[in-house]
Amino acid sequence: MTTTDGSGTFGRVLVIGGSVAGTLAAAAVAPHFDEVLLLDRDVLPEEAAFRKGVPQGAHFHALLAAGREAMDELLPGFSEHAVALGAARLDSAYDVMRLDRVGWSPRFASTLEFLMASRPLIEKALRDRAQLLPEVRYEPGAEVIGLVAADGRVTGVRLLDGRELTADLVIDASGRSSRAVVWLAELGYLAPTEEVVNAHWGYSSTFLRVPENWSPGFRALAVTPFGEGALSPAAASRAMAMWVVEGERRWILTVQGSAGDHPPRKEQDLRAFVSSIGVPELDKALEEVEFPEPISIWRDTRSRLRDFAGQPRRPEGFLAIGDAWMGFNPVYGQGMTAAALEARDLRDELATHLTEHPGDLTGLPARFYAKADELIKYCWNSSNALDHRIPGVEYTVDGEPRQVDPSSSDFSDRLAAYMAQDPDRYIRYRETTQLLRSPEWLASEEVVSAIKANWDELGRAVVPR
Ligand SMILES: Cc1cc2nc3c(=O)[nH]c(=O)nc-3n(C[C@H](O)[C@H](O)[C@H](O)COP(=O)(O)OP(=O)(O)OC[C@H]3O[C@@H](n4cnc5c(N)ncnc54)[C@H](O)[C@@H]3O)c2cc1C
Incomplete structure (x- = not known):
């Protein structure tokens, strides 16, 4: 043409x-x-x-920093406009409380900003x-x-x-x-x-109303302690995120379960599902919020x-x-x-x-x-x-079942523990997970040899709490 x-x-x-x-x-x-x-x-x-x-608009949507940057390049003024409409600007290291398999992430003031809003x-x-x-x-x-x-x-x-x-x-x-x-x-x-890879994840989500001037100690809470050695047997397949999305009082709760352990749709059952993860900070926050809107579910996570x-x-x-x-x-x-x-x-x-x-x-x-x-x-x-480690995961090529290669999490868990030890390193790591920085340095000689030299000590850090 x-x-x-x-x-x-x-x-x-x-x-x-x-x-x-x-x-x-x-x-x-x-x-x-x-x-x-x-x-x-x-x-x-x-x-x-x-x-x-x-239909996925009813569920939690994290916008990685690299995505936001590209959106601003393609449509200048996007971020400012989103904030004017009610999106929240969050400090990725300070406002967000994260619990994963290497414990609570460090929290300190940083310039790594996160834009959080509902999908619509x-x-x-x-x-x-x-x-x-x-x-x-x-x-x-x-x-x-x-x-x-x-x-x-x-x-x-x-x-x-x-x-x-x-x-x-x-x-x-x-x-x-x-x-x-x-x-x-x-x-x-x-x-x-x-x-197609299917680890049989399912979602339940709802928008929350939080008390006026609520100060739970975070503006976002993400709990992903699943896998071997999780907090409790129930937590091995479960994860959740609770974030401010618009204004100060509209938050979203998204609860996820893998390997077919799908979170339920009724409020009481969903609350029980979340508390089974076994995180007191989460239980306390949940007690203080209301579920004024319907709970939406999503099952096709292939x-x-x-x-x-x-x-x-x-x-x-x-x-x-x-x-x-x-x-x-x-x-x-x-x-x-x-x-x-x-x-x-x-x-x-x-x-x-x-x-x-x-x-x-x-x-x-x-x-x-x-x-x-x-x-x-x-x-x-x-x-x-990550999905290949989940029990019962299915992988097909043109409809034909294939074997999965469940890669070990030993190195990646220790990598996360190593990154959490130092604020500068942690920010660089988060920039990588936000796709702002090339992942090559994670496999660099400097990083790999530091992890190997401290293998046992870092291994001891890989307990959820
Ligand atoms: C439960 C869930 C949670 C998610 N969470 C996240 C997250 O945390 N972070 C993230 O980055 N992404 C997330 N995603 C993915 C995200 O929603 C999509 O990647 C993103 O919306 C880009 O999608 P898209 O524009 O390609 O398609 P969509 O947003 O699905 O839009 C497709 C559009 O095409 C239109 N359409 C379809 N067929 C036709 C047709 N024949 N003719 C005309 N119009 C048509 C539809 O009406 C729709 O407007 C999530 C997805 C799901 C399912």
Whole structure:
């Protein structure tokens, strides 16, 4: 596809899905197109409200620091706008009380900031900023049911209402329920290899009302002591997070259970499930809060990777992004951040591509997938390393069961204990887990030899309390 008007910009991009990945992808490509049209089958609310097309919006959504940074780059002013709408700014080392297998994390004032908000608020803040871009327009109530193609290139989409829309580029950002594989098969393209990991996690979440001027000693509490040697047999499969999300009095509680030990839906049962973890600080906090809203549950926590990057043959003019490419086990909080980093890669690859091939989009999908695949595979491997240790975990490739390799946690537990010993080191470590810093230094000679030299001492620190 080449520009025909000589202006150096292309005509139209169609983005399927106007949620987090779609909005960020729209911002990424907008400078090179006259029109970016986001098609969403949902009604997109004006307010930060729950909607049918994003049912996960009722659950805790951590936005990693790297994701927020990329969102601010793609849509300048995003963070300020989110805060103006009610999002909380948290000091990641001071405001957050974390208990995991190496005990309570150190707490001290730092400059590592965390933005915390409900999922609907994050989406609204992104959409508001995107709507300031003159090229960007949302069309709600527009459900895509297929692709249109000619001569090895996707040239548009088909809508449920019978319309066909044409485009120079189609981006699938329709999330975990994406039908892209079926649509591509209709055009004669083989499905990408699909890997699925299921550690049978389940969620129960509800928004909380906390007392006026509540001061529990934290603005966020995360308890993840699961695994061997957990606080109690029940805690081995259970985790939870309780965070301020909007204003000072709206908090969210999300409770998670792995290996099929799913948290219940009734308030009394959910409270009992949480107290079984055995953390007095958590029990005390829970006694002081009310559950004024319904409890939502979520059971499909499979990680699913469709290997679009590895496809031997693909059409031009089409690419998938966000959960449509890889849907993560949400427990590890990577989805929105991955979508933002992929969109930033798309922006950069598109700009470089057009410098090398002015006015020609041919080759863009291959180049985008190759670049963003580095991040996708990193996230995939890191979350699977954790899931692979969970009893009963299932792993399939194209539906065929495969053996998992339950990697030992001996080194990673000692690594966490070593990082907690020193504030500077701890901040660098948290920057790595927030994807702000390359993980390479965790495997550096300096770190590995320090851990080996103190193996027994660090091992003794790996008790939850
Ligand atoms: C329970 C749960 C908890 C999570 N927690 C976290 C977390 O803590 N941190 C984090 O970063 N991520 C988390 N995630 C992941 C996060 O929700 C997604 O990664 C993120 O929203 C990016 O998704 P997306 O934009 O690709 O898709 P979605 O947000 O799912 O949006 C897809 C959009 O496409 C639209 N659509 C679908 N099909 C069509 C169609 N045919 N035509 C038109 N429109 C269509 C839908 O209406 C929707 O608007 C969690 C997910 C779940 C399930």
